[in-house]
Amino acid sequence: MKIVVTGGAGFIGSNFIRYMLSQHPHDEFINVDLLTYAGNSGNLMEVQTNPQYRFVKADIRDKAAVEPLFKEGIDAVVNFAAESHVDRSILQPDLFVMTNVIGTQTLLDLSRQYGVSKFVQVSTDEVYGTLGATGLFTEESPVQPNSPYSASKAGADLLVRAYYETFGLPINITRCSNNYGPYQFPEKLIPLIIYNAVHNKPLPVYGDGLNVRDWLYVEDHCRAIDLVLRRGVDGEIYNIGGHNERSNLQVIRTILTELNKPESLIQHIEDRPGHDRRYAINADKIRKELGWTPQYNYESGIRATIRWYQDNIAWLEQVLTPLGEQGD
Numbered sequence: 001m002k003i004v005v006t007g008g009a010g011f012i013g014s015n016f017i018r019y020m021l022s023q024h025p026h027d028e029f030i031n032v033d034l035l036t037y038a039g040n041s042g043n044l045m046e047v048q049t050n051p052q053y054r055f056v057k058a059d060i061r062d063k064a065a066v067e068p069l070f071k072e073g074i075d076a077v078v079n080f081a082a083e084s085h086v087d088r089s090i091l092q093p094d095l096f097v098m099t100n101v102i103g104t105q106t107l108l109d110l111s112r113q114y115g116v117s118k119f120v121q122v123s124t125d126e127v128y129g130t131l132g133a134t135g136l137f138t139e140e141s142p143v144q145p146n147s148p149y150s151a152s153k154a155g156a157d158l159l160v161r162a163y164y165e166t167f168g169l170p171i172n173i174t175r176c177s178n179n180y181g182p183y184q185f186p187e188k189l190i191p192l193i194i195y196n197a198v199h200n201k202p203l204p205v206y207g208d209g210l211n212v213r214d215w216l217y218v219e220d221h222c223r224a225i226d227l228v229l230r231r232g233v234d235g236e237i238y239n240i241g242g243h244n245e246r247s248n249l250q251v252i253r254t255i256l257t258e259l260n261k262p263e264s265l266i267q268h269i270e271d272r273p274g275h276d277r278r279y280a281i282n283a284d285k286i287r288k289e290l291g292w293t294p295q296y297n298y299e300s301g302i303r304a305t306i307r308w309y310q311d312n313i314a315w316l317e318q319v320l321t322p323l324g325e326q327g328d
């Protein structure tokens with residue numbers, strides 16, 4: 001298969017390309033990425049000379065820039081490219097609509113025009129909005145996004161669905177919970193807290209810190225997308241999650257314990273507007289229909305992740321943003 005992976009220089013995309021090259025050495029991967037602040041071609045340094053891999057710097061909104069790749073003849077698109085940080089979406093919603101909605105629509109049009117045999121839209125559980133203290137999101141849960149980020153991802157999902165219903169484009173949508181692992185940009189909770197804790201800086205925590213996320217190790221997400229790409233039933237949505245519900249404070253305390261740092265570093269700050277209280281995923285469908293099971297448990301995955309950032313503090317320094325807040 002020849003696969004266009006958009007956003008492959010970001011956190012999950014770069015882990016996905018590394019995973020796919022290790023699992024499918026005969027497939028070809030074209031990484032299409034604009035290299036925004038969140039993209040870093042250094043995330044894939046070790047595969048740059050791999051003949052199965054190619055990097056193309058391009059904007060998914062720019063049809064003329066992306067079309068030559070489709071003209072070459074490709075089998076599939078896996079669309080990771082997105083503006084992904086909720087805090088930034090509150091400051092600049094228009095950019096999120098342009099990249100996440102218009103960018104996806106540009107790729108859908110090209111996929112239709114050139115007869116691509118699978119389009120996988122990498123979406124998020126955030127499109128479902130928020131849960132109370134109990135319950136899980138299923139694929140049938142209503143789409144009720146609460147932030148400009150999740151609304152733009154939901155908009156993209158609806159277009160992807162419409163291209164299946166209207167044009168018969170073979171699509172899948174995956175909706176995964178929060179990922180953690182190597183190469184995550186340090187504006188997101190886990191790498192930001194590790195970075196600040198290592199430097200004995202205050203650890204900003206929104207509100208009471210009791211917002212709950214369902215954490216999944218990034219490689220388990222990559223394995224799920226690979227399964228959907230190869231075996232997903234056209235038109236279907238697959239939820240992905242690890243049943244690892246933890247509050248932000250629980251995650252932060254684990255990091256402090258591992259790094260042997262004091263809880264006095266925790267600093268509660270004013271809550272983010274529209275901050276979803278709890279996400280949790282029912283992943284029965286992908287488990288039963290595609291045989292996916294997560295291979296990392298939270299305890300070992302988070303410890304391996306903390307160690308990775310400790311060993312790669314230079315990477316964190318190099319990509320660091322001035323935003324300096326924490327969130328999804």
Ligand code: NAD
Pocket residue numbers: 006007008009010011012013032033034035036037038039040058059060061079080081082083084085099103122123124125153175176177178179180185
């Ligand atoms: P990220 O911000 O780390 O990476 C996004 C990548 O997209 C970057 O490399 C960036 O340069 C690229 N990009 C942005 N705009 C582009 C454009 N116009 N054209 C081409 N490339 C562009 O994001 P991530 O955390 O790796 O998330 C990847 C995808 O997975 C996103 O679609 C996100 O919604 C989804 N997702 C993320 C999580 C999570 O926990 N991080 C969970 C579920 C779903």
